[in-house]
Structures are given as structure tokens and as C-alpha cells.
Amino acid sequence: MRCPLCGNKNGLISVMKVAYPEIEYRMIHCPVCGLTFAFPMVEAPKEYYAEKEWYGERWEFAKVWEIIKGGSGNLLEIGCGEGFFLEKCRGKGYSLYGIDINKNAINKAREKIPEARFYTKLCIPLPEGFPEKYNIVCAFHILEHMSDPVKFLKDINSILINKGLLFVSIPSPRRAQKI
Numbered sequence: 001m002r003c004p005l006c007g008n009k010n011g012l013i014s015v016m017k018v019a020y021p022e023i024e025y026r027m028i029h030c031p032v033c034g035l036t037f038a039f040p041m042v043e044a045p046k047e048y049y050a051e052k053e054w055y056g057e058r059w060e061f062a063k064v065w066e067i068i069k070g071g072s073g074n075l076l077e078i079g080c081g082e083g084f085f086l087e088k089c090r091g092k093g094y095s096l097y098g099i100d101i102n103k104n105a106i107n108k109a110r111e112k113i114p115e116a117r118f119y120t121k122l123c124i125p126l127p128e129g130f131p132e133k134y135n136i137v138c139a140f141h142i143l144e145h146m147s148d149p150v151k152f153l154k155d156i157n158s159i160l161i162n163k164g165l166l167f168v169s170i171p172s173p174r175r176a177q178k179i
């Protein structure tokens with residue numbers, strides 16, 4: 001086993017075991033770079049995200065908005081759900097784009113924010129009709145679900161303009177529940 005971020009394989013610490021009905025893994029801490037990662041790193045079944053809905057307000061939305069307000073250009077949110085964050089950004093200078101694999105959530109987002117463009121598949125490069133480059137990309141609580149987070153970050157880098165901003169939030173290991 002190697003740390004997916006820095007490649008270190010020495011002194012990795014098994015922090016806890018996580019078990020859901022469909023999926024079981026351990027959380028491993030890398031003492032070199034400080035990352036805590038799931039092993040094996042498998043994505044939950046697609047249906048899991050396609051059916052369950054737990055979207056809502058997050059405290060980081062307001063923090064990010066404080067940083068990006070007053071700007072303009074293309075703003076893409078990956079994992080936008082029903083569009084809670086994009087709704088905050090409406091009519092304030094950005095062209096809004098959202099991706100989520102949950103079709104029900106995207107339908108609701110489309111109703112709420114008709115001027116934004118949405119898509120129900122995560123693929124980079126993005127489909128026709130989407131700009132090639134973005135000034136801002138947000139991915140709240142997405143990175144920890146990726147089986148290859150480094151590739152995901154590289155993909156995002158390829159669609160950001162020079163000096164574009166990426167906002168990512170991830171769960172804190174200190175708030176994880178032990179099972």
C-alpha cells in the first residue's frame with residue numbers, strides 16, 4: 001500500500017475501519033504528507049449518489065462566496081446537487097455551470113436556476129455547450145469520493161484559466177465516526 005498523494009509506503013497507520021452495508025474500508029494515515037485516505041479506495045456504487053440526496057446548505061458556501069464575490073467569468077461547481085451554492089452566486093457576474101450525477105437533484109437545480117447550464121455526468125473535458133476554461137471551480141465534498149483524486153485534480157487544473165481558483169472541501173478526520 002502506498003499513500004496516493006506522496007507515494008510513501010512506510011509507517012502508514014490504520015486509523016479506523018469504516019463499514020457500510022455495501023462497502024467496507026479502512027482509513028489510513030500517512031505520516032509523511034499528513035493525508036488520511038481510504039483503503040481500498042473504491043468509489044461507492046453510482047446508484048448511491050444517484051438516489052440518495054443529502055444536499056443542503058454548507059458553512060463553506062459563505063466563506064467561498066466572500067472570496068469570489070465581485071469577480072466574473074465562468075464558475076463551475078462539481079457535485080452541485082440541487083444548486084444551493086450556485087443559487088447564492090446568481091446574478092452577480094458569473095456564468096454558472098453545475099455537474100452532478102444525481103439526475104433528480106439536477107432537475108431541481110434546473111428549475112431553480114434556469115440561466116445556468118447543468119450536466120449529469122462527470123467527465124473532463126466537459127461536453128459540448130460548456131466552456132473549455134473556468135475562472136472558478138468548486139468541488140465541495142467530492143474529492144474524498146474519487147478513486148483517483150490526483151487525476152481528478154489534474155483534470156480540474158486543465159479546465160482552469162491561468163490563476164483560476166479551485167475550492168475544495170473535504171471532511172475532517174477529527175469528525176469521523178469510529179465504527
Ligand SMILES: [Zn+2]
Pocket residue numbers: 003004005006007008030031032033034035
Ligand atoms: Zn503521503
